Amino acid sequence: MAGLSDAEKDAFWRDGFLTIENAVSPDLLGRLRDTFDGWVEESKAHDTAYGETINEKPRFDLEPGHTAEKPGLRRVNAPVEVSEAYYEAMASSRMTDCVADLIGPNVKFHHSKINSKLPGGATQVKWHQDFPFTPHTNDDVITALLMVDEVTEENGPLEVLAGSHRGEIHGLWHDGIFTGAIDDEVAAECKAKASLCTGPAGSVCLMHTRLLHGSAPNLSAKPRTLFISVYSAEDAVPVSPSPMPNKFEGAVVRGVRTGRVRSIPYEITLPQLPSTASFFDQQAKHKG
Numbered sequence: 374m375a376g377l378s379d380a381e382k383d384a385f386w387r388d389g390f391l392t393i394e395n396a397v398s399p400d401l402l403g404r405l406r407d408t409f410d411g412w413v414e415e416s417k418a419h420d421t422a423y424g425e426t427i428n429e430k431p432r433f434d435l436e437p438g439h440t441a442e443k444p445g446l447r448r449v450n451a452p453v454e455v456s457e458a459y460y461e462a463m464a465s466s467r468m469t470d471c472v473a474d475l476i477g478p479n480v481k482f483h484h485s486k487i488n489s490k491l492p493g494g495a496t497q498v499k500w501h502q503d504f505p506f507t508p509h510t511n512d513d514v515i516t517a518l519l520m521v522d523e524v525t526e527e528n529g530p531l532e533v534l535a536g537s538h539r540g541e542i543h544g545l546w547h548d549g550i551f552t553g554a555i556d557d558e559v560a561a562e563c564k565a566k567a568s569l570c571t572g573p574a575g576s577v578c579l580m581h582t583r584l585l586h587g588s589a590p591n592l593s594a595k596p597r598t599l600f601i602s603v604y605s606a607e608d609a610v611p612v613s614p615s616p617m618p619n620k621f622e623g624a625v626v627r628g629v630r631t632g633r634v635r636s637i638p639y640e641i642t643l644p645q646l647p648s649t650a651s652f653f654d655q656q657a658k659h660k661g
Contacts, residue, residue, distance in 0.1 A: 389538030396577035479607035479628030490591035499554035500587035513606035514582035529591035551645035
């Protein structure tokens with residue numbers, strides 16, 4: 374499979390993100406869509422979060438206002454555990470190759486989830502960085518956001534602040550509460566300068582773990598579903614428990630296991646693990 378060009382690698386390290394098309398085959402993309410559509414149909418029979426993961430949290434999370442007539446399946450935790458298609462996309466696709474081009478040759482899988490914004494959904498993601506949620510001994514950590522649907526300017530695309538991965542690590546605690554969101558003033562500055570990550574279905578946005586980002590609600594008539602996989606260099610070791618433990622955590626998906634640890638200097642306050650199915654409830658505590 375074709376990986377990344379030198380120019381694309383340079384753009385990633387300069388900006389902290391890179392969007393590429395055709396990260397999975399058309400056949401695999403179709404299977405990902407069909408699987409998620411089946412889960413949406415299944416969600417119509419539920420009125421609260423349901424299913425179970427290995428840490429006994431719900432696998433399927435529903436946004437407030439979910440009904441059978443207007444389903445709001447906003448999160449699937451660890452879909453790689455229950456879907457061969459999602460596991461294949463995570464471990465054996467061009468997306469995996471591109472991640473290895475950036476932080477390889479030895480790459481580990483950390484965790485995965487699906488974040489979906491169905492048409493008219495109210496869910497938004499407040500500005501934050503991923504690293505304070507999943508700190509490692511070094512920051513060669515990439516979040517790969519695979520676009521299961523076409524992502525447009527209207528359906529709640531990822532918004533990012535280019536170059537912010539080279540800046541400070543922002544706190545997610547406010548007045549003693551872990552909110553999963555950065556300071557409101559900083560967030561407003563980010564939004565004013567934000568770049569939008571859009572693309573046809575099958576594209577992936579590769580995002581550095583320290584890049585500042587957020588997204589607005591989907592006010593369009595088109596769904597916006599992202600399959601999100603987090604990878605690290607093999608020598609990056611987690612220093613806090615995963616917010617979404619799964620049976621494949623730590624699996625080497627490219628290269629080999631060396632058993633070595635590489636560290637960089639940084640200081641953060643450790644995150645608070647979500648008590649519910651997702652961090653959306655933590656962000657709801659942030660009233661900004």
